[in-house]
Amino acid sequence: MPVAEQKTEAPKRFTPYEPAPGEEYMNDKQLEHFRQILLGWKQDLMEEVDRTVRHLQEDANNYADPADRATQEEGFSLELRTRDRERKLLKKINETLEKIDEDDYGFCEACGVEIGIRRLEARPTATLCVDCKTLAELKEKQLGG
Numbered sequence: 001m002p003v004a005e006q007k008t009e010a011p012k013r014f015t016p017y018e019p020a021p022g023e024e025y026m027n028d029k030q031l032e033h034f035r036q037i038l039l040g041w042k043q044d045l046m047e048e049v050d051r052t053v054r055h056l057q058e059d060a061n062n063y064a065d066p067a068d069r070a071t072q073e074e075g076f077s078l079e080l081r082t083r084d085r086e087r088k089l090l091k092k093i094n095e096t097l098e099k100i101d102e103d104d105y106g107f108c109e110a111c112g113v114e115i116g117i118r119r120l121e122a123r124p125t126a127t128l129c130v131d132c133k134t135l136a137e138l139k140e141k142q143l144g145g
């Protein structure tokens with residue numbers, strides 16, 4: 001059973017932004033840069049969702065034999081998980097696009113510092129700076145462990 005590649009975990013196809021010296025953080029040009037990254041990412045993701053849905057439909061048609069059913073269901077749950085992940089990511093991307101529209105993008109939600117262009121390019125939906133993110137992950141580990 002093919003596993004959907006996780007290639008849409010991160011955006012691709014963009015030229016890293018080079019701010020001019022002294023350029024204001026998250027000015028219109030930068031916001032537009034990230035809007036384009038997010039829109040491109042969303043496009044890729046929606047195409048992947050289409051493929052996953054088609055896959056599920058094809059699988060349902062192909063496995064008429066009950067002997068194949070276990071394999072089929074394994075594949076199903078895997079693809080459903082993939083779909084769930086895609087849906088959550090899409091939601092996150094849409095929320096991030098709204099933040100850009102409201103000119104409220106690129107700052108840490110916990111401490112208010114600039115998240116930074118390079119970090120946002122790697123992870124455009126990030127809402128925490130590296131320090132707060134690290135802290136949040138530590139707390140999560142402690143709670144989970």
Ligand SMILES: [Zn+2]
Nearest residue numbers: 108111129132
């Ligand atoms: Zn922070």
